[in-house]
Amino acid sequence: MNDTPTIAPVALERGTSDVLTKAEIRLAHREVRRHKMVAFALVVPLLLFLFFSFVAPIATMLHRGFYSPVVAQLIPNTLQSLATWDGQGQPDDAVLTNMAIDLKRLAADRTSGKLAAEINRNKPGASSVVKSSARKLRRTDDADLAQNGATLLLAANKAWADPLMWRAVQKSGDTYTDGFYLTALDLERTFEGELQIREATQIYIKLYTKTLRMALIITLMCLILGYPLAYYLANAPSKTANLLMIFVLLPFWTSLLVRTTAWIALLQTNGVVNSFLTGVGITSEPLDMLYTEFSTIIAMTHILLPFMILPLYSVMKGIDPTLMRAAMSMGARPIPAFIKIYLPNTMPGLSAGALLVFIISVGYYITPALVGGTDGQMISNIIAFHMQQSNNWGLAAALGSMLLILILTLYWVYDHLVGTDNIKLG
Amino acid sequence: MSTDGALDFLRFANIQKSYDQKTMVVKDFSLDVAKGEFLTLLGPSGSGKTTVLMMMAGFESVTHGEILLDGHPITRTAPYKRNIGMVFQNYALFPHMSIAENLAYPLKVRKLAKADIAQKVEKFLQLIELEDFAGRMPAQLSGGQRQRVALARALIFSPSLVLMDEPLGALDKKLREQMQLEIMRLHKKLGFTVIYVTHDQTEALTMSDRIAVFNDGVVQQCAAPEVLYEQPANAFVADFIGENNFVPGKIVGLDEGMVRIEIAGGEEIIAMHSDCDVIGTKCRVSIRPEKMFILPSEHTFANKITVKFLARLYVGDYIRYFFELPDKTEVVVKVLNDHEAPKFGEGDEAHLISRRKDCFAFAVT
Ligand SMILES: Nc1ncnc2c1ncn2[C@@H]1O[C@H](COP(=O)(O)OP(=O)(O)OP(=O)(O)O)[C@@H](O)[C@H]1O
Ligand SMILES: [Mg+2]
Numbered sequence: 157m158n159d160t161p162t163i164a165p166v167a168l169e170r171g172t173s174d175v176l177t178k179a180e181i182r183l184a185h186r187e188v189r190r191h192k193m194v195a196f197a198l199v200v201p202l203l204l205f206l207f208f209s210f211v212a213p214i215a216t217m218l219h220r221g222f223y224s225p226v227v228a229q230l231i232p233n234t235l236q237s238l239a240t241w242d243g244q245g246q247p248d249d250a251v252l253t254n255m256a257i258d259l260k261r262l263a264a265d266r267t268s269g270k271l272a273a274e275i276n277r278n279k280p281g282a283s284s285v286v287k288s289s290a291r292k293l294r295r296t297d298d299a300d301l302a303q304n305g306a307t308l309l310l311a312a313n314k315a316w317a318d319p320l321m322w323r324a325v326q327k328s329g330d331t332y333t334d335g336f337y338l339t340a341l342d343l344e345r346t347f348e349g350e351l352q353i354r355e356a357t358q359i360y361i362k363l364y365t366k367t368l369r370m371a372l373i374i375t376l377m378c379l380i381l382g383y384p385l386a387y388y389l390a391n392a393p394s395k396t397a398n399l400l401m402i403f404v405l406l407p408f409w410t411s412l413l414v415r416t417t418a419w420i421a422l423l424q425t426n427g428v429v430n431s432f433l434t435g436v437g438i439t440s441e442p443l444d445m446l447y448t449e450f451s452t453i454i455a456m457t458h459i460l461l462p463f464m465i466l467p468l469y470s471v472m473k474g475i476d477p478t479l480m481r482a483a484m485s486m487g488a489r490p491i492p493a494f495i496k497i498y499l500p501n502t503m504p505g506l507s508a509g510a511l512l513v514f515i516i517s518v519g520y521y522i523t524p525a526l527v528g529g530t531d532g533q534m535i536s537n538i539i540a541f542h543m544q545q546s547n548n549w550g551l552a553a554a555l556g557s558m559l560l561i562l563i564l565t566l567y568w569v570y571d572h573l574v575g576t577d578n579i580k581l582g
Numbered sequence: 583m584s585t586d587g588a589l590d591f592l593r594f595a596n597i598q599k600s601y602d603q604k605t606m607v608v609k610d611f612s613l614d615v616a617k618g619e620f621l622t623l624l625g626p627s628g629s630g631k632t633t634v635l636m637m638m639a640g641f642e643s644v645t646h647g648e649i650l651l652d653g654h655p656i657t658r659t660a661p662y663k664r665n666i667g668m669v670f671q672n673y674a675l676f677p678h679m680s681i682a683e684n685l686a687y688p689l690k691v692r693k694l695a696k697a698d699i700a701q702k703v704e705k706f707l708q709l710i711e712l713e714d715f716a717g718r719m720p721a722q723l724s725g726g727q728r729q730r731v732a733l734a735r736a737l738i739f740s741p742s743l744v745l746m747d748e749p750l751g752a753l754d755k756k757l758r759e760q761m762q763l764e765i766m767r768l769h770k771k772l773g774f775t776v777i778y779v780t781h782d783q784t785e786a787l788t789m790s791d792r793i794a795v796f797n798d799g800v801v802q803q804c805a806a807p808e809v810l811y812e813q814p815a816n817a818f819v820a821d822f823i824g825e826n827n828f829v830p831g832k833i834v835g836l837d838e839g840m841v842r843i844e845i846a847g848g849e850e851i852i853a854m855h856s857d858c859d860v861i862g863t864k865c866r867v868s869i870r871p872e873k874m875f876i877l878p879s880e881h882t883f884a885n886k887i888t889v890k891f892l893a894r895l896y897v898g899d900y901i902r903y904f905f906e907l908p909d910k911t912e913v914v915v916k917v918l919n920d921h922e923a924p925k926f927g928e929g930d931e932a933h934l935i936s937r938r939k940d941c942f943a944f945a946v947t
Binding site: 476478479481482483484485486487488489490492493496497500501 | 639640641661662663664665666667668670672674676677678687688691692735736739745
């Protein structure tokens, strides 16, 4: 005990008072700050990673949904002169002339197609007008164009006399637009600025509804299949349980692509299932099972089942098996005892599993893409389509953001109904 | 015994149980329990106590035999129809229900009126002195409090029979003693029949009207605690309950219903017997350490053996002396720690005496 003397003076100085001196308070604060700094330094790499891999992309996506700079960059002069147009009748000749000059330049740069695609989104059919005009104007003389641009433009295509065409140009010219989000909601804005249901195709709301419905069915299927299995696993002798657990986890260890293609082999017209059904004589004709909503739901249920089973299993493993016995010894029949005693105690695992499966399936892409056909497409497939094929990144971003908002809303509702404290993931 | 009714309120008739269709965990269990009795199943770990209890509650099937409750066979009755209360070692309180809800559950299942339920719950909360904890969740209670709730929950629907499987096993010593008193108090007050399982013999001795000592799936002896301790029926019971010396010897004669045994060193002692009375056979004589006295002491006891002093162990309220017989058999004697506790040097010769009725000869198996 040779460190006692060094401690004793401090203790004497402070006497019996419980109040800290100023110096002690400073010391304590410094200590707390130091701990905070160390803690912060430890999580900095993760924070940076999260920022670049998660926060930044999502922010970009949200931004993209509003931001459409292409047209503004392609025909700045036209748009500038069009700004004073009242929206009625044919715009001034100056506007038409600017457009003609811009079109010629775009034709020379081979970027007129880009403009055509952008304007076409606001006015179906405008694409060919823009493209053909650009093609014709390309051969005109610069001086002539500056003089008689308006006439030449109208000569190239009469559609330029139509105010609707110009409204489409003007609308496409907005650098910031709510158009993508409105389209994603099957809405559009009239020239007067009122919202109305889109006159052209309405597909997105229907698709969201279908996606949610499919996700719900998949979640229910996983629950129906997973709950009894998890129960069995949790109560089986550990040797059996471990073996079965390997089968549950097997999907995690095989490639997603392989698993999905296996379903193609099973479900196609002359696949295993159809051969069996026709062979046994249940059906005379092979059933169309592949490339339908049905096949998507089946394959996704299979793929997502472990996400349901694992949290359920871990929660059930922690439930005291004597609870049910206790309930029955008190006179409860097995089924009421299960509902009143066992089920509530599995709620954390059940909600975690259901939430996981539901959220994953709402945003699922690969399986519907491979086995869904046209019938089984989900919202992610349309988002991918707009990114890869129609090159409409703005709409893709808007649809993606809507999906994100939808999931956050569902999570919020869920939190209010069940409470996220009740979630146990493992 | 606080029995007040039929002596065969609960009857086990030749119960056998096998989990794997090969080995019998319970071999031949027959027992009658009187109404209102506090009966304890005592036995080493793995002797089948829990198995018997589970068969009684209906959670394990009976391989062979019949259980009768109040004259009716219940062997194949579903657990929830048996009306038997049960207290588990790990409490088995429903973690998602408050204490009051836990207590109300058996009554709700029986579809009692709300007012009756509230009143009963109130009464039982008072009984276990946890009135202020009605709204708490089980996780917010201490181990002892939880066990009191579990106890009340098993009693609240007035079952005539309550099973308890090591209900105090998870509690520390002090709390356990408190809860033992609590259970005895409730038993006296409410008059239910108890089948209590423990492997703590002190607990069994202090609480029970009768104890069934269980080993190898067979009841070795079922008797009141004093009888079990003072007159063990066989060597297992003599060894399992309390402490005992076993002195090997050979039967050399019969004497007034007792047996005369020659032990190592040639001395003879006379002992009670139950399972051995053939002259010439080997046997073991059990004598409890506190039933032997070291000479000099007023010498009216019949049995005297000469031993060599080995060691002395100071325990506090008593002193343990270790001696050895010529054949190296160790003999322990407990002496109260008063001023007359004798002193020996190592290797000293000493004489031990004991009453005949405290010596029991058992066959060597
Ligand atoms: N469900 C079961 N399946 C197979 N064997 C079992 C099962 N339950 C118990 N046993 C076996 O039966 C024997 C008796 O077990 P039991 O639980 O009744 O003992 P116990 O007397 O309660 O022991 P303890 O004092 O340790 O609780 C043991 O050998 C045990 O391994
Ligand atoms: Mg046991």
